[in-house]
Amino acid sequence: MSAPENCDLHTIVVLVENKSGVLARIAGLFSRRGFNIESLAVAPTDDERFSRITIVVDVSSTSIDQVVKQLDKLVNVLEIRELDPATSVERELLMVTVAAATPESRREIIDLVQIFDAQVLNVGFKELMVSVAGSPRRLDDFEALLGRYGIVEMQRTGKIALSELVKVDPTA
Amino acid sequence: MQLNGAQAVLKALEHEGVDTVFGMPGGAILPVYDPLIESSIRHILVRHEQGAGHMASGYAHATGRPGVAVVTSGPAATNMVTPLLDAYMDSIPMVCITGQVALPAIGTDAFQEADTTGITMSATKHNYLVTDVNDIPQIIHDAFHLATTGRPGPVLVDIPKDLVLPSAELEWYTPTGHDLPGYNPVMDGDPAAIAQAARMICEAERPVIYSGGGILRSRAAEVLLELAEMTGIPVVTTLMNRGGFPDDHELCLGMPGMHGNYTAVMAMQEADLLIALGSRFDDRVTGDRGSFAPDAKVIHVDIDPAELGKVRHAHVPIAGDAKSIIAGLNGAIRSLGGAEAQPDRTAWRTTLSGWQEKYPLTYEEHQPGERLKPQAVVEQLRDNTPDDTIVVAGVGQHQMWASQYWKFNHPYTWINSGGLGTMGYAVPAAIGAQVGQPDRMVWAVDGDGCFQMTCQELTTAALEKIPVKIAILNNSYLGMVRQWQELFYDERYSETHLDTLPDFKMMAESMGCVGFRVDSPEEVEATIQKANEVDDRPVVVDFRTLEDEKVYPMVPAGASNSELLVDPSQREG
Numbered sequence: 001m002s003a004p005e006n007c008d009l010h011t012i013v014v015l016v017e018n019k020s021g022v023l024a025r026i027a028g029l030f031s032r033r034g035f036n037i038e039s040l041a042v043a044p045t046d047d048e049r050f051s052r053i054t055i056v057v058d059v060s061s062t063s064i065d066q067v068v069k070q071l072d073k074l075v076n077v078l079e080i081r082e083l084d085p086a087t088s089v090e091r092e093l094l095m096v097t098v099a100a101a102t103p104e105s106r107r108e109i110i111d112l113v114q115i116f117d118a119q120v121l122n123v124g125f126k127e128l129m130v131s132v133a134g135s136p137r138r139l140d141d142f143e144a145l146l147g148r149y150g151i152v153e154m155q156r157t158g159k160i161a162l163s164e165l166v167k168v169d170p171t172a
Numbered sequence: 173m174q175l176n177g178a179q180a181v182l183k184a185l186e187h188e189g190v191d192t193v194f195g196m197p198g199g200a201i202l203p204v205y206d207p208l209i210e211s212s213i214r215h216i217l218v219r220h221e222q223g224a225g226h227m228a229s230g231y232a233h234a235t236g237r238p239g240v241a242v243v244t245s246g247p248a249a250t251n252m253v254t255p256l257l258d259a260y261m262d263s264i265p266m267v268c269i270t271g272q273v274a275l276p277a278i279g280t281d282a283f284q285e286a287d288t289t290g291i292t293m294s295a296t297k298h299n300y301l302v303t304d305v306n307d308i309p310q311i312i313h314d315a316f317h318l319a320t321t322g323r324p325g326p327v328l329v330d331i332p333k334d335l336v337l338p339s340a341e342l343e344w345y346t347p348t349g350h351d352l353p354g355y356n357p358v359m360d361g362d363p364a365a366i367a368q369a370a371r372m373i374c375e376a377e378r379p380v381i382y383s384g385g386g387i388l389r390s391r392a393a394e395v396l397l398e399l400a401e402m403t404g405i406p407v408v409t410t411l412m413n414r415g416g417f418p419d420d421h422e423l424c425l426g427m428p429g430m431h432g433n434y435t436a437v438m439a440m441q442e443a444d445l446l447i448a449l450g451s452r453f454d455d456r457v458t459g460d461r462g463s464f465a466p467d468a469k470v471i472h473v474d475i476d477p478a479e480l481g482k483v484r485h486a487h488v489p490i491a492g493d494a495k496s497i498i499a500g501l502n503g504a505i506r507s508l509g510g511a512e513a514q515p516d517r518t519a520w521r522t523t524l525s526g527w528q529e530k531y532p533l534t535y536e537e538h539q540p541g542e543r544l545k546p547q548a549v550v551e552q553l554r555d556n557t558p559d560d561t562i563v564v565a566g567v568g569q570h571q572m573w574a575s576q577y578w579k580f581n582h583p584y585t586w587i588n589s590g591g592l593g594t595m596g597y598a599v600p601a602a603i604g605a606q607v608g609q610p611d612r613m614v615w616a617v618d619g620d621g622c623f624q625m626t627c628q629e630l631t632t633a634a635l636e637k638i639p640v641k642i643a644i645l646n647n648s649y650l651g652m653v654r655q656w657q658e659l660f661y662d663e664r665y666s667e668t669h670l671d672t673l674p675d676f677k678m679m680a681e682s683m684g685c686v687g688f689r690v691d692s693p694e695e696v697e698a699t700i701q702k703a704n705e706v707d708d709r710p711v712v713v714d715f716r717t718l719e720d721e722k723v724y725p726m727v728p729a730g731a732s733n734s735e736l737l738v739d740p741s742q743r744e745g
């Protein structure tokens with residue numbers, strides 16, 4: 001799922017009320033306004049009244065400013081933060097079933113699993129199911145390297161992200 | 173106090189100060205209609221739910237209070253979609269209560285089930301599906317708050333039938349606050365931006381105030397007048413703000429846009445500063461965006477931050493309530509010297525008055541034997557009705573002539589469907605306006621096409637003794653579409669001729685109204701007088717107008733505003 005050409009991807013983190021229909025409102029807004037969602041991940045926060053949605057949006061044809069302002073108009077949206085890739089920590093999970101019919105391919109795939117700190121989740125007589133978590137870039141690499149064996153089925157979660165922490169004590 | 177859900181709905185509406193609701197009962201909403209009999213709220217029984225929605229809108233326009241519609245589930249809710257979107261586009265405060273099938277039946281394709289909140293998600297400012305009877309007071313309170321604050325708009329509350337049955341009881345409570353953690357509309361503008369805007373205004377040589385519907389929504393007409401008079405800056409009033417600045421004021425340039433007058437359109441094109449107040453650079457105003465007002469810097473004031481920079485870059489964007497920001501702006505300009513601080517704009521004023529003289533709105537004289545001139549009918553209506561008459565329009569040529577030829581000198585005297593352009597708006601919206609302002613005269617200027625979309629509501633008005641007056645500018649055509657076919661499709665009139673059916677006079681009489689038909693110019697004034705005298709039921713006047721009259725000026729779709737076509741008599745060469 002490496003990003004298509006000519007994309008301008010931004011990550012926004014949206015804090016919403018944890019109510020039914022909120023995801024539909026966000027998805028509806030994006031389709032109605034012609035905004036393109038590259039990926040989307042939703043989960044409740046530590047406070048169960050709220051959920052956090054991480055949206056990667058392609059702003060090559062709209063302004064990020066409009067996306068943020070329109071999202072902000074949704075009554076159930078509490079807070080929106082745009083994350084700068086340079087100063088945020090991003091993680092994504094990938095699960096993939098890859099063809100491993102020969103002993104050589106099986107061996108090589110397991111090597112890749114070790115190099116990438118991935119995990120074998122399930123073993124079939126001619127396939128392996130593996131998963132890896134990491135930065136989306138790293139997942140792109142892993143996916144590309146597995147490609148030559150034949151990807152049978154694959155699922156990525158879409159990324160989640162948090163701002164990088166301050167390294168220097170500003171009061172020191 | 174123990175109430176059942178239905179009683180709680182009515183108590184909540186009464187608590188919000190609702191005096192009138194427009195609606196029609198049916199299965200899912202039936203329990204709410206039972207305690208209505210004891211309620212102080214007046215219910216107006218419509219003939220079609222679309223009528224209820226537009227009536228609520230007309231009521232809101234005319235009173236500034238939210239309009240309320242109550243309808244049942246399924247087909248009734250889908251009949252509300254058009255009025256909801258119409259109100260959403262024009263920022264009209266409205267609350268719509270819809271019945272829904274019982275909670276356990278939701279999702280089973282039950283009889284008259286519709287995914288009302290799903291369907292209306294993009295047609296409302298917000299909507300609710302109530303899932304607990306105890307939430308009814310709070311949600312209705314929040315719905316009114318959302319509808320009337322910030323950028324106003326329609327809010328829908330969908331209530332499953334099992335929550336309003338007598339068995340669904342709750343302990344009534346009066347909500348004290350709101351449960352809206354994500355809703356904080358900005359009200360006050362940034363003082364630094366206001367100060368910067370004031371400086372820009374005092375430096376501009378060719379400024380224009382581009383005033384839109386936000387002026388009326390925020391009740392800012394007075395502060396706008398003060399701003400214009402202090403600075404001497406001319407004002408254009410968009411289709412949504414006709415009346416928000418008096419037409420007879422020397423600084424008023426009138427309506428800009430596709431059918432705006434030459435001076436209003438060209439003033440914006442040539443301006444070096446556009447002061448956009450509660451307006452949103454709609455495509456019907458800008459024409460081709462790339463060539464719109466090429467030399468203008470922009471100050472943009474809007475309560476909706478998403479409007480700032482959406483269409484046109486704003487050099488000074490100011491989010492907040494127009495009234496408070498304009499008041500702030502007036503103060504800031506005054507402290508810079510007010511009128512004294514304005515540069516010499518004699519050249520600009522001369523240019524504008526030169527255009528006004530050369531290109532006034534005009535139309536050719538009536539010729540003997542011809543059908544009526546629609547513009548002349550509007551002028552005679554204008555001249556034979558009180559100054560504060562409320563004018564309500566449908567959508568089409570008649571709407572443009574009404575906006576062009578009426579003189580709007582008071583705010584809230586012009587009601588129309590601007591953003592959505594909903595044919596059929598006029599009759600129900602006029603009824604709603606008359607209900608909200610029973611002591612004022614309300615005239616709808618409608619088209620023969622539009623009238624046939626919602627005229628059944630005249631039965632409603634007749635039974636309720638609502639004396640609205642409807643002037644049909646009957647050109648026997650879907651005239652606006654015909655105009656495009658004549659000008660841009662080689663006079664190939666595909667499906668725009670409405671012929672001469674039905675007989676509107678008879679139709680009106682059959683619905684309990686007074687009906688007139690006017691064919692000759694001599695009868696126009698006398699018939700208007702007769703219509704004005706009717707105060708106990710609606711009146712319909714079928715004015716037989718010219719079939720091929722066109723609305724000018726006109727900016728062809730997609731063209732630059734500088735390519736405005738004026739009336740043929742004003743063209744050179």
Ligand SMILES: Cc1ncc(C[n+]2csc(CCOP(=O)(O)OP(=O)(O)O)c2C)c(N)n1
Pocket residue numbers: 566567568569570571593594595618619620621622623645647649650651652653
């Ligand atoms: C519901 C709806 N359907 C179609 C249109 C497209 N439309 C715009 S104006 C118009 C003609 C209106 O005819 P009429 O009411 O006779 O007004 P006229 O232009 O002749 O004054 C049509 C069909 C619309 N605006 N709304």
Ligand SMILES: [Mg+2]
Pocket residue numbers: 619620621645646647648649650651
């Ligand atoms: Mg017509």
